Amino acid sequence: DIFYLLHNRxxxxxxxxxxxxxxxxxxxxxxxxxxxxxxDQNPYLPPASxxxxxxxxxLGVYSFCMCPGGIIAPCATDIEEVVTNGWSPSKRNNPYSNSGIVVSVSPQDLPNYKDNDPFVCLEFQKxxxxxxxxxxxxTQKVPAQRMTDFIAGKVSTDFPKTSYQPGLTAVDLNEVLPDMLASRLRKAFVAFGHKMKGYLTTEAVLHAPESRTSSPVKIPRDDFSLEHIEIKGIYPCAEGAGYAGGIISAAIDGINCMDRIIEKYN
Ligand SMILES: Cc1cc2nc3c(=O)[nH]c(=O)nc-3n(C[C@H](O)[C@H](O)[C@H](O)COP(=O)(O)OP(=O)(O)OC[C@H]3O[C@@H](n4cnc5c(N)ncnc54)[C@H](O)[C@@H]3O)c2cc1C
Structure with missing residues (x-):
């Protein structure tokens, strides 16, 4: 809503x-x-990541926010959407391991790309x-598929237990996700199976989507003053403004913005 509010003004x-x-x-x-x-029974080794x-x-395909001993959580922020994210309790002692597996997307990669359209990535995400x-x-159930069924293009008949509390609906994700994502994910899982023997398995389940890795919109700012390039006194800051992805980078960006504000008034 803030992006649209700024754009409309x-x-x-x-x-x-x-x-x-x-x-x-x-x-x-x-x-x-x-x-x-x-x-894996070694008591001195922590849950592996x-x-x-x-x-x-x-395009790059990579693991994102891997959560050993973790939980997949529903993280929608609006009506008519499902969003997943993952987290681990401090002991990392859940029986599950989850990770985002995501495709790097630039505005120019998208089918509806138009020069100067600030919302091309946001609309794709939505x-x-x-x-x-x-x-x-x-509902807040997510569309899901066993990894091997996703590669074979067939709907799963059942699932192992999931940490995702609202539950799963069996679908062919190849028909739900845009082909530019699904086709790359299929190839990436095969490659990951070679890198980590056993990773590509029928016991692994895809939960869709992981879509909030970082902001699909940037609010531009001056490199030095950190104020908006057009409006003085606005400090686009941290993740939502496009300057961070995660807790630490968001916190550091907040500190940097505060430093500039303090310098300005001193
Ligand atoms: C389930 C989950 C697990 C995560 N796990 C990790 C992790 O392990 N490691 C990691 O690095 N990151 C993790 N993240 C991401 C991390 O939470 C974010 O990257 C980080 O919180 C971004 O910080 P921020 O200050 O930019 O935004 P936020 O923390 O989202 O803060 C923005 C604030 O602005 C407020 N706000 C919004 N709109 C308005 C408005 N119009 N007026 C006034 N206030 C408003 C919001 O209420 C909020 O308090 C996780 C996120 C989720 C959802």
């Missing part, structure tokens, strides 16, 4: 690259076995979230 906002895909869940014991090469990246057809909401039955 003639204040410049811009489209910004972001990343979008799915959240995948394995059992934590499987990830421990893969990462610790079978030594992983980090994966692959270039697929010109459409994916809406389509997933419709596909899963217009």
């Amino acid at each position: 003639g204040i410049k906002v811009e489209a910004k690259p972001f990343a979008i895909g799915v959240r995948i869940e394995h059992s934590q014991s499987l990830i421990d076995q893969i990462q610790y090469h079978g030594d 992983y980090s994966l990246v692959e270039q697929v057809d010109g 459409k994916v979230e809406y389509d997933c909401w419709v596909a899963a039955g217009k």
Whole structure:
């Protein structure tokens, strides 16, 4: 709403690259076995994490916000959408391991790209979230599919237990997600299966979508004063304004903006 409010008042906002895909869940014991090469009962080793990246057809596909011993949470912020995100309790002691697996998207990559359209990425994000909401039955259930079924293009007949409390609806995500995402995710999962033996498994379940990796819109600011390039006294700051992705980078950006404001008034 803030982006549209600024735009409608003639204040410049811009489209910004972001990343979008799915959240995948394995059992934590499987990830421990893969990462610790079978030594998964070792009491001195913490629940294992992983980090994966692959270039697929010109775009990056990578793991994002991997949560060992974690939970997939419903994170919609509006009606008529589903959004997932992940988190881990401090002990990381849930039986599940989840991670976003997302495709890096620039405004120019999108089918509806128009020069100077600040909302091309935001509208793409919204459409994916809406389509997933419709596909899963217009509740907070998410459309889901076993990883191997996603690659084979068939709807899963059942699921292992999930940490996602609202529940799952079986669909073919290849028909729900835009092909530019689905086709790259399929190839990336095969490549990830080679990098981490056992990662590509029928026991892993895709939950869609993971769509809030970072903001799809940027509110431009002067590099030095950190004020909006047109309106003095507005400090576009942290994640929503397009200057951070995550807790620490958002906090540091907040400190930087406060430093500039203090300098200005001193
Ligand atoms: C489930 C979940 C798990 C996450 N896990 C991690 C993690 O493990 N590590 C990590 O680095 N990041 C994680 N994140 C992301 C992290 O929370 C964000 O990157 C970070 O909070 C962004 O900080 P921010 O200050 O930019 O925005 P926010 O923390 O969203 O703060 C924005 C504030 O502005 C307020 N606001 C909005 N609109 C208005 C308005 N019109 N008027 C007045 N106030 C308004 C909001 O209420 C909010 O308090 C997670 C996010 C979620 C949802």
